[in-house]
Amino acid sequence: MLIEMSVANFRSLRDQQTFSLMKSSSDELECTNTFSTRAFKTFELLRSAAIYGPNASGKSNFLAALRTMKKIVQESASHYKRGDKLPVTPFRLNAENRGLPSEFEVSCIVDGVRYQYGFSVTAEKVHEEWLFAYPKGRPQRWFIRSWNNEEEKYEWDLGHNLTGEKQLWLKSTRDNALFLSTAIQLNSEQLKPLFDWFDESLRFANVSGWNPAFTASLCEVEDKSRVMDFMKAADLNIDDILVETEAFDSKVLPDDMPEHIKDVISKDLEGKKIIDIKTVHKDSEGKDVVFDLEDESDGTQKLFSFAGPWLDALENGYVLFIDELHDNLHPQLVQFLVQLFHSSKTNPKNAQLVFTTHETSILNQNVFRRDQIWFCEKAKDLSSHLFSLLDFSPRKGRENIEQAYLSGRYGAIPFVRAI
Known part of the structure; x- marks a missing residue:
């Protein structure tokens, strides 16, 4: 305190x-x-x-x-x-x-x-x-x-x-x-x-807030419901959050990217997981429609990035400076x-x-x-x-x-x- x-x-x-x-x-x-x-x-x-x-x-x-x-x-x-x-x-x-x-x-x-x-x-x-x-x-x-x-x-x-x-x-x-x-x-x-x-x-x-990775990590465990409660309380009309992780593969880099740049990126990301975050909305017929987080507004992206650290601070009694x-x-x-x-x-x-x-x-x-x-x-x-x-x-x-x-x-x- x-x-x-x-x-x-x-x-x-x-x-x-x-x-x-x-x-x-x-x-x-x-x-x-x-x-x-x-x-x-x-x-x-x-x-x-x-x-x-x-x-x-x-x-x-x-x-x-x-x-x-x-x-x-x-x-x-x-x-x-x-x-x-x-x-x-x-x-x-x-x-x-x-x-x-x-x-x-x-x-x-x-x-x-x-x-x-x-x-x-x-x-x-x-x-x-x-x-x-x-x-x-x-x-x-x-x-x-x-x-x-x-x-x-x-x-x-x-x-x-x-x-x-x-x-x-x-x-x-x-x-x-x-x-x-x-x-x-x-x-x-x-x-x-x-x-x-x-x-x-x-x-x-x-x-710029936080990186969304921490909030995404909460969505992979039992804390996902808390993140969803946070997003719904903010009236963002998001019905679900989907998070997928996979190991980095240099093959996903563009073929026309210079080799020396590929080497730098590959060395930096070697062994790390790439996080793919999706949001789910309901269409007019009540069916799920999946969007990339990047397709959401800047405010929605920022609020999602805030959700994890905000909930973490409240749960643990931290001092937060923004x-x-x-x-x-x-x-x-x-x-x-x-x-x-x-x-x-x-x-x-x-x-x-x-x-x-x-x-x-x-x-x-x-x-x-x-x-x-x-x-x-x-x-x-x-x-x-x-x-x-x-x-x-x-x-x-x-x-x-x-x-x-x-x-x-x-x-x-x-x-x-x-x-």
Whole structure:
């Protein structure tokens, strides 16, 4: 469960920007859009949040920051070698920032324990890394790592509450690797829940959504009925899904394709299964008519690709990040997808959804609480700023948020000029 995230000096996000899924004191839509956690200190959190703003405002960069944090946690110890560059880009429109590290921090709850974990990195090295845990309500300092420029070495503070082969993990941690990731590689059981949260519970999709293969895999097992229920609930008039898989055969490639291209494709697909997805509709006489998935509309294809990951997130309580959820989807389908997270029936494990969008028809107090709506815009120096609707104190249940947003009251809209 995500509580809060902060990022600084990453792409267009120059100054520290903090995004929170903590519930405010208001009781609006409390039974559907919020939940309480099992942590030692009760946290009331939000099930979703929407981020609005014009194109190129930095919305995607904010999601990319958490995706980058996840990637560094996952791979810095296992995939990177000494001297490899870390995948960070500082704010480049200011000379001072170009030489400073990017900083990331999350506060989350995993298995009833709250963690506060973060690090600052340049492409060359980790400058700082810290982890505090709250297993009994009070903070415990598990480790702090800080680069000393003058002595050109790290200063370490490994708290007594961190157990295991701490000195071995310390000595094994490269400059371009996280201590957390290194300790996991060397079998730290105590740090595993936090690492697994990054590795398994954080899920991302960009504007194109997901590949349909995962949803197709659910249709091959007992979960097909859940996928069909999802598609029917979205009113797509699809009566069945047929999935066929077969091993790749280079003979299906065109005869006139150059041999060197055939070799590359064959090498890449050798031993892999090719998935053929069909949709079934009823004709006027009630007979089945089979279509290729590619014959369906872009919106139907996208929704099918969403079905598997969406159901998987709801079933397992994941945190889902979607960039431009509205793309190729009718506004009512966007609301349908969001409301699945707002229902205790469809979201019993309190999965969370964070998405960027330009779809303003759902920007109202019947769908969202005021603390679930965020905005992103760029300042004159082209740095991105993230802020909450609560900063404007809109009237509960009375203010037309969509109208106020489109009229420019909250900012974060494009200023279009005549050519």
